[in-house]
Amino acid sequence: MTLRQPQGERIGIIGAGAWGTALAQALAAETTPITLWAREAELGTEINTDRRNSLFLPGVALSPHIHATADLADLAGLSLLLVVTPAQYLARALAEMPGYAGDLVLCAKGIEAGTGRLMADVAAEAAPQATIAVLSGPTFAHEVAGGLPTAVTLACGGGEAQWQRIAPLLSRPMLRPYYSDDVTGAEIGGAVKNVLAIACGVVEGLGLGQNARAALIARGYAEMLRFGLVRGARAETLAGLCGLGDLVLTCSSTASRNFSLGKALGEGMSATEALAGKNSVAEGASTAPVLAGLAMRDHIEMPIVQTVARLLRGEVPARAAVAELLSRPLKAEGPQA
Numbered sequence: 001m002t003l004r005q006p007q008g009e010r011i012g013i014i015g016a017g018a019w020g021t022a023l024a025q026a027l028a029a030e031t032t033p034i035t036l037w038a039r040e041a042e043l044g045t046e047i048n049t050d051r052r053n054s055l056f057l058p059g060v061a062l063s064p065h066i067h068a069t070a071d072l073a074d075l076a077g078l079s080l081l082l083v084v085t086p087a088q089y090l091a092r093a094l095a096e097m098p099g100y101a102g103d104l105v106l107c108a109k110g111i112e113a114g115t116g117r118l119m120a121d122v123a124a125e126a127a128p129q130a131t132i133a134v135l136s137g138p139t140f141a142h143e144v145a146g147g148l149p150t151a152v153t154l155a156c157g158g159g160e161a162q163w164q165r166i167a168p169l170l171s172r173p174m175l176r177p178y179y180s181d182d183v184t185g186a187e188i189g190g191a192v193k194n195v196l197a198i199a200c201g202v203v204e205g206l207g208l209g210q211n212a213r214a215a216l217i218a219r220g221y222a223e224m225l226r227f228g229l230v231r232g233a234r235a236e237t238l239a240g241l242c243g244l245g246d247l248v249l250t251c252s253s254t255a256s257r258n259f260s261l262g263k264a265l266g267e268g269m270s271a272t273e274a275l276a277g278k279n280s281v282a283e284g285a286s287t288a289p290v291l292a293g294l295a296m297r298d299h300i301e302m303p304i305v306q307t308v309a310r311l312l313r314g315e316v317p318a319r320a321a322v323a324e325l326l327s328r329p330l331k332a333e334g335p336q337a
Contacts, residue, residue, distance in 0.1 A: 009169060010035060012075035013082045014093055016043055016068060018056040018280055019107060020084035022141035026175050028063035029147065035075055036068045044068035055279055060145045072096045080166055082107055082135065083123070086281040087191075090119055094126035101129035103158070103166050109136060109190030110283040111290045118187040120157065131158040133166065134183050136190040136242035138249035140256075144175065151176045153242035155186035178241060185237030188228040193247040194284030195291055196220035198262035198308050200251035202318050205266020216304065217251050223302040225335040227291070230300055258284040262308075271312045288312055303328060 011027055013020050016038035024034045038044040040055070047053055047068035051061055072093070075081060079102040085093045087110025094100070104127060106119045115122075120132050137152030144150050154170065154177035156162040163179050170177055180186060199220065203213045221244055228238045237243060250256040254263060261282045264274035275285060292309035295302040307321045316324070 009080060010078055011080050011082065011169060012078040013037065013084055014072070014075065015084035015086075015107075016040075016047065016053060016056065017084065017086075018053075018141040019139070019144075020082070021047075021053045021057045021060075021062070022139075022145035023082060023084060023107065024066045025057075025060060025063055025145045026147070026150075026172055027170065028065040029172060031065055032169075034063075034066045035078065036066055037072055037075055038068050038070060041070040044070050057141060057145060060142075076100060079103060080169060081105065084108065087111065087119060087283055088113055088286055091122050091126050094123060097127070099129060100127045102131070103133060103162060104130040105133045105135050105154075105166065105170070106187075107135045108283070109187075109194055110287045111191050111294075113286050113290050116290055116294050118184065118191070120183050120187055131162050132183065133157060133162060134186040134190075134242075135170070135177070136186045136246065138241060138245045140249065140253070142255070147174050149174050149176075151178060151241055151245075153178055153180050153186050153237070153240060155180040155183045155237075155242070157181075157183045180237055180240075180242075182234045182237040184231060185228055185233030186242040188231060188233050189224065189238050189240075189243030189246060191283075191287050192220075192224040192227060192291065192305070193243070193250055194258045194282070195288045195305050195308050196224070196247060197250040197256050197258035198265070198282075198284045198288065198312075199304050201254075201256075201259040201262020201264070202266040202308075202311065202322070203262075204254075204259070205263040205268075206318055206322065208322065213251065217247060220251075220304050221247060222335045223304055227295060227300050227302060229335075230298055257282040261285060265311055266318045268318070270314055284308070285312055 010033045012035045014037045024036045028034045082105045084107040087108040134155040254260045288309040310316050
């Protein structure tokens with residue numbers, strides 16, 4: 001499909017954490033003006049005066065085209081907003097922008113605790129006049145901010161018409177979006193991979209080797225696929241950037257917050273100890289118990305997810321949890337096994 005050229009529209013980003021700031025930096029590289037909402041007023045001041053975000057993205061000299069604000073009203077009139085708040089704060093952030101009717105691109109990866117809703121459902125209720133899209137894929141913030149090549153899925157609830165509007169505004173030489181209309185698949189891939197990354201971190205923390213981690217990624221993907229297909233996602237979406245691609249990345253490096261959390265659990269820390277004092281959010285810690293509950297309700301077999309949820313609740317030590325997974329009944333390989 002042929003895309004129109006961008007017309008220099010101002011882009012708003014809600015959330016000045018590592019990922020929100022990295023997106024601002026990448027998009028501002030084309031001299032696009034970016035309005036970045038920071039919850040912490042002092043962080044906004046640092047971004048505007050010192051051109052840095054020492055709290056969430058240290059070591060990056062930020063573009064002069066980024067303007068930080070602590071007032072969400074400054075973004076309300078923009079036609080394109082990227083929402084990069086943690087998943088559990090999405091509804092609260094959008095509630096402060098009643099009546100927003102532009103394009104909302106959701107960049108958080110998680111499931112809402114208490115309701116079990118995906119982010120698109122949360123956003124649809126909080127901003128019913130907006131057109132929802134999801135940006136997801138293998139994206140370490142420091143690499144995106146550093147201008148390294150990155151490809152993502154841009155799943156558009158508004159179909160090709162929305163893609164035509166917003167893809168040119170989000171595309172950069174080193175940031176390449178691919179079109180999808182499978183919003184559910186993009187969201188499920190991003191949410192489930194966070195939980196599986198915790199499991200792979202546990203394997204690292206226990207020193208169980210690369211064979212075990214590769215097996216866990218493969219069997220975790222089977223769980224992602226089982227859950228996604230039941231919820232209406234397409235298999236090809238989950239095999240793409242926002243599913244398998246993101247899973248491989250976050251299950252392979254301590255640059256992943258969720259992998260680092262799992263590594264700490266494998267080394268003997270409790271979830272409370274591992275999460276204490278962290279500036280950034282490991283979304284998988286909130287997603288795991290919700291996802292485990294949804295899987296049980298819908299009779300979807302997800303033993304790795306269930307084990308991570310138990311680990312986070314402190315019901316089983318890491319080494320015993322791995323032993324339980326290895327002692328499950330022998331069966332055929334495949335997503336239905």
